[in-house]
Amino acid sequence: MSRRVFILGLVIVGLLVFSLYRAKYGAKDTAAELMAVEAQIEEARHEKALLETELSHMSRREWIEEYARNELGMAPPRPEQMANERDLDALIGKPVDPAKDAAGATDGEAPE
Numbered sequence: 001m002s003r004r005v006f007i008l009g010l011v012i013v014g015l016l017v018f019s020l021y022r023a024k025y026g027a028k029d030t031a032a033e034l035m036a037v038e039a040q041i042e043e044a045r046h047e048k049a050l051l052e053t054e055l056s057h058m059s060r061r062e063w064i065e066e067y068a069r070n071e072l073g074m075a076p077p078r079p080e081q082m083a084n085e086r087d088l089d090a091l092i093g094k095p096v097d098p099a100k101d102a103a104g105a106t107d108g109e110a111p112e
Contacts, residue, residue: 057063068074083091
């Protein structure tokens with residue numbers, strides 16, 4: 001019986017040694033993965049700071065005006081581009097009824 005106990009003890013010790021060996025290298029692998037994740041987090045923080053800086057730059061009114069002028073061909077409206085509400089029908093091609101326009105203005109109603 002003592003021989004069986006000795007062999008069983010030896011097997012248990014062997015399993016414990018093997019488990020300790022695996023745990024040691026598992027911890028090293030986990031530490032390496034943790035360092036890689038921390039490096040990714042630091043890189044993401046740097047990229048976030050860069051994007052926030054770029055956003056603050058691109059949100060400036062001067063930059064938006066410059067971009068609109070240079071890239072989109074936009075400019076402030078010229079006086080001839082401005083129209084009154086009463087002129088809109090004529091500008092889009094609908095016939096204007098001056099009697100209706102005058103009647104609507106005297107009744108205090110807006111012309112349709």
